[in-house]
Each structure stands twice: as C-alpha cells, then as structure tokens.
Amino acid sequence: MPLIALGLNHLTAPVNLREQVAFDADAAGPALLELSREPGVEEALILSTCNRTELYVGVAAGAEGVPQAWLSRHHRLTPGRLDEFLYRHDEDAAVRHMFRVATGLDSMVLGEPQILGQVKDAYQQARDAQALKAPMDRLLQHTFAVAKRVRTDTRIGAHTVSVAFTAVRLAEQVFTDLKQACVLLIGAGDTIELAARHLADKQVRRLIVANRTLENAQELASRYGGYAIALHDLPQHLAEADIVIASTAARQPVVTRPMVEQAIAARRRRPMFMVDIAVPRDIEPAVGELEDVFLYGIDDLRQVIDDNRRSREAAAREADAIIDLQVERYMAWRRALTLKNPAIDLRQHAEQYRDEVLAKAQAMLSRGKSPDEALAFLANTLTNKLLHHPSARLREAALSGDLELLHVAGRLYGLDQEVSGEE
Numbered sequence: 001m002p003l004i005a006l007g008l009n010h011l012t013a014p015v016n017l018r019e020q021v022a023f024d025a026d027a028a029g030p031a032l033l034e035l036s037r038e039p040g041v042e043e044a045l046i047l048s049t050c051n052r053t054e055l056y057v058g059v060a061a062g063a064e065g066v067p068q069a070w071l072s073r074h075h076r077l078t079p080g081r082l083d084e085f086l087y088r089h090d091e092d093a094a095v096r097h098m099f100r101v102a103t104g105l106d107s108m109v110l111g112e113p114q115i116l117g118q119v120k121d122a123y124q125q126a127r128d129a130q131a132l133k134a135p136m137d138r139l140l141q142h143t144f145a146v147a148k149r150v151r152t153d154t155r156i157g158a159h160t161v162s163v164a165f166t167a168v169r170l171a172e173q174v175f176t177d178l179k180q181a182c183v184l185l186i187g188a189g190d191t192i193e194l195a196a197r198h199l200a201d202k203q204v205r206r207l208i209v210a211n212r213t214l215e216n217a218q219e220l221a222s223r224y225g226g227y228a229i230a231l232h233d234l235p236q237h238l239a240e241a242d243i244v245i246a247s248t249a250a251r252q253p254v255v256t257r258p259m260v261e262q263a264i265a266a267r268r269r270r271p272m273f274m275v276d277i278a279v280p281r282d283i284e285p286a287v288g289e290l291e292d293v294f295l296y297g298i299d300d301l302r303q304v305i306d307d308n309r310r311s312r313e314a315a316a317r318e319a320d321a322i323i324d325l326q327v328e329r330y331m332a333w334r335r336a337l338t339l340k341n342p343a344i345d346l347r348q349h350a351e352q353y354r355d356e357v358l359a360k361a362q363a364m365l366s367r368g369k370s371p372d373e374a375l376a377f378l379a380n381t382l383t384n385k386l387l388h389h390p391s392a393r394l395r396e397a398a399l400s401g402d403l404e405l406l407h408v409a410g411r412l413y414g415l416d417q418e419v420s421g422e423e
Contacts, residue, residue: 001042001058001059001060001061001135002058002059002060002061002064002090002091003056003057003058003090003091003094003095003135003136003139003334004055004056004057004058004059004064004067004088004089004090004094005054005055005056005088005089005090005093005094005097005098006054006055006057006067006068006071006086006087006088006089007047007052007053007054007055007086007087008021008052008053008054008082008085008086008087009051009052009053009054009087009106010051010052010108010298010299010302012085012086012087013085014299015279015281015297015298015299017082017085018050018051018052018053018279019279019280019281020075020077020280021053021071021075021077021082022048022053022279022280023046023048023053024048024249024251025121025125025249028046028048028122028125029125029128029129031046031074032044032045032046032125032126032129032131033129033131034070034074035055035057035067035070035074035131036129036130036131038063038066038067038070039063039066040059040060040062040063040066041057041058041059041060041063041066041067041070042058042059042060042133043057043058043126043131043132043133043135043136044056044057044058044067044126044131044132044136045057045122045123045125045126045131045132045136045140046122046125046126047101047118047119047122048122049115049118049279050163050191050247050277050278050279050298051107051108051279051298052101052106054101055067055071056094056098056136056139058133058135058136064090068082068086068088091331092327092328092331095139095327095330095331096323096324096327098119098139098143099143099146099147099323099326099327100320100323101115101119102115102116102119102143102144102146102147103116103146103147103150103151103156103319103323104116104156105156105316105319105320105323108163108298108301108302109162109163109166110156110313110316111156111315111316112162112163113151114162114190114191114194116144116147117190119140119143119144119147120144123140134337135334135337138330138333138334139330142326142329142330145326146322146323146326149322149326150319150322150323153318153322154315154316154318154319154322155315156315156316156318156319162191162194163191163277163298163301164191164192164194164195164198164245164277165194165195165198166301167195167245167275167277167296167301168195168198168199168202168245170273170275170296170301171183171243171245171273171275172202174243174271174273174294175242175243175273178199178202178203178204178205178243179202179203179204179205180205181204181205181206181242181243182204182205182206182207182208182240182241182242182243183199183204183206183207183208183241183242183243183244183245184208184210184237184238184240184241184243184244184245185199185207185208185209185210185220185226185245185246186210186211186231186234186244186245186246186247186248186254186255186282187210187211187246187247187248187249187278187282188209188211188213188216188217188219188220189247189248189249191247191277192209192220192245192247193220195245195247196209196220196223196224196226197224199224200224200225206226206227206240207221207224207225207226207227208221208226208227208228208229208237208240208241209221209226209227209228209229210228210229210230210231210233210234210237211228211230211231211248212230212231212248212250214228214229214230217229217230231248231254234254234255234259235259235262235263238255238259238260238262238263239262239263239264239266239267241263241272242270242271242272242273243272243273243274243275244272244273244274244275244283245274245275245277246274246275246276246277246278246282246283247276247277247278247282248278248282249278250278250280250282251280252280253280253281253282253283253284254282254283255274255282255283255284255287256284256287257284257286257287257289257290260272260274260287260290260293261290264290264291264292264293267292269291269292270292271292271293271294272292272293272294273294273296274287274293274294274295274296275295275296275297275301276295276296276297276298277297277298277301278298279298281297283295285297350386353382353385353386354382357377357378357381357382357385358378360377360381361374361375361377361378362374364377390409393405394406394409397409
C-alpha cells in the first residue's frame, strides 16, 4: 500500500490559494470520510494550518493520483489549478516529511512547537473518522516519539520565535511604547493566547479580546487582565484599537473594509496597525488599501522570522540526522508487513509434528508400553522430524560449497563454532 504526502505550504503557494484549500476543524471530519471513500484510498489524514494543507494517504497500487484529484474536486477548483503549487512525497520521503513537519523543521518559524499539537489534533480527527489503519496509526505514534526525542536531544526549540511573538514585535516597532497602546485580539486559540501573553509582558495600556464564543473570550481575557467582547460587537469597539491581531477559524473575513473605514474616521485618522495571521484571512485584503492603516499578513512576517532562523540551523541539522534514522526504522517495520514471516510457518510445522508424535507416544502407553520407552520414542522421533529437512539442506550445501547458507544456518541456530564447508 503506497504512502503519499501531498500538499502545499507557505513556501509553495500564496495565501489566497492556501485559504481556498484550507479545512477548518468542523470541515475536516466530513472531508476525511469523503476522502476515505474514494476508490483506492485505504487510509487518510488531513493536516490543515495557517501555513499548510496536507493530505497523508495510503492508497492501493494504481490509485496514486486519486488524492490530488479529490483535493481539487472537493474545493471546486478547475483541473490543474494546484499543479504548480503542490508537492508530493512517496513512501520513505513521505515519512520523512511528516517527521519534519511535526518537529517544526518545515515551519515558517523553525522549530515552533505549536505544529506538533496540530498534528495530534489531525490524528484524533482521523481516528474519530475511522480513517486510519495500522500502518498510518503506527506512523503517527512514531512521529510523536520522534518529535519528543528531537525536542529532548537538540536545541531546536531553544528561543523559538513564534508567529505570535513576531506579530507583537512588529507592533512594537510601529508603537515604540506599547504601554500607551490599546490592543484588540480577535480569536481565542493558541496563537492569540501566545500573543496575549507577550502583550501582557509588554504591559499594554488596554487589551480587548473578541471571539465568537463570548465565554472563551472572557476566559482568555481574565488570564491577562483584558476585556472580552462578542465578535458581533466588533464594529462598536474597533475604533478603540491602535493594534489589531486576528487569528480565528472563520471561513470569511470578520473585519471588512467598511468596518475599518468607519473606525478610522472615528479615530480622527490616527493610524491603526493590523496583523492578520489567519488562513483563511480574517481581515479583508482591501483594508490594506486604506490610508492610515498598516496591514500585515502571515506571509509578511517571513522576513522578521528568517532573521531569527539562523541560530537554530545547527540544531536543525542534528534533528534531521535523528529523523533519517527513525525513517529507516519505520520503513523497516512497514516493509515487514508485506513479507510472509517464515517463523510463523516454522512454528506451525513444529507444533504439527509435536501433536502427531505426542499422540503416538500416548497410544504406546495405552498399549502397555513403559513410560521410559514412550518418552524415548517421543524425544527421538520429534528430534528427527524437526531436523530432517534442515539437515538435508545443509548436506546439500556442504556438497555444493554453498558457504553462505552454512554460515546463515550457524547464525540461525546459534552455534558457537563457525560452520565449515568441509565434510
């Protein structure tokens, strides 16, 4: 069963295309069910984040093109629309890619830890959808173990600069003293919580958290001294914000151009700094055309992040060495699934011989033979049956000079002395 990793990410596709093929949490489950029913698809997992959408699929031979065709069809894209943006990895390359993704080696922020949690969420979604079988389930378990080892054995996660931290750092460059700024956070997920933590450290003047579920906004705001509002109240509070950082799972923008135009007018044209780190985007791109608005998207953060990348490149090389070894170990296990195990046949034959000889020994006892005679028959007959075929093959090997078979037999039976090719 070939294994395929197929997808696009922040390096291969622009954000407007990434948001077209993204799967939110609610859509991933039904999509997995749909994908797993495609002809030739044996098992599947969907990983969708702000920087990537990837399919990991086990397919029957001859069905290697099914995942790409399904992805385009599911998102109603014209045939060939994704061709120049997609990457595909097969077999061991697919395993290596999954390991690198889970350890943060393929992230925009090298070594960032959030991606591992997202892979675990994708794994749970696939399990809930019953879209996994033993090979990929084992792959995910191996992936989590590899990620843990890389974190433990290298410094890949040391001083990691997250996307949230980068957004705050950019805001600090625009507003030199964040203690005088009012910040509006839109969303209540992990990225927004990281941003809230960094902003609390900067002692911002005021923090507002807006979310579709007010209870979640209240919980996050209470931890960092902020004020919570419901998402539908956003237009009434947007003018208060000097800085806006947005990261929700909404399929459509939650901040529109008319909304921002009204806010800028209420602010008497005081500038507003906005960072949209969601995919699909939370802030309508046309907002960036307005005067007095400085809008940054997820891809605009790359230069800031790249400046902090070099310090972790040595750790990344160490991590890749660990990954290469673990790829081979997983692939060896996977290859073993397709091989017929001779140990099973050997045991079955031995047990069959045992049962036959034991029945004859018991019959001897019932006919009045002595226990010693029956035990001697049992031991001699069983030994001869078990060793007959191996002994015949070894005699043939000795006569033909097949030293390789003789050496293998010595290793197989754990003989202390080296087997010679001479009689």
